[in-house]
Amino acid sequence: RDRLQGVYYAATAHDEDQPVHLKVRDTSICIERCTVEYANPCTRFCPAAVYEIVEDAAGKRLQINAANCVHCKTCDIKDPYEIIDWVTPEGGSGPNYQNL
Numbered sequence: 001r002d003r004l005q006g007v008y009y010a011a012t013a014h015d016e017d018q019p020v021h022l023k024v025r026d027t028s029i030c031i032e033r034c035t036v037e038y039a040n041p042c043t044r045f046c047p048a049a050v051y052e053i054v055e056d057a058a059g060k061r062l063q064i065n066a067a068n069c070v071h072c073k074t075c076d077i078k079d080p081y082e083i084i085d086w087v088t089p090e091g092g093s094g095p096n097y098q099n100l
């Protein structure tokens, strides 16, 4: 069970310069519930292929390719379990959303 909860970030130079700006609080939900109930919509609605369900000898897991993110914030709004925490990246490179 522990191995299903692992989250793996694809490390790139982009990520080394700033904190990871999106986190999934409990990736076991992605594998154990969301796959069955919603077929992992994040893998479809994200325009930048940030979220991938991958499977290897250790089992299925969510892979987060954070460096691909184009900061559209869709995942923060559309995640059915609201377990994705997305924050505007430091350094001003992300969008500055306001409540209207």
Ligand code: SF4
Pocket (backbone or CB within 6 Å): 022, 045, 046, 047, 048, 049, 050, 051, 068, 069, 070, 071, 072, 073, 074, 075, 076, 086
């Ligand atoms: Fe994908 Fe947009 Fe979420 Fe970035 S903010 S991970 S591009 S859905």
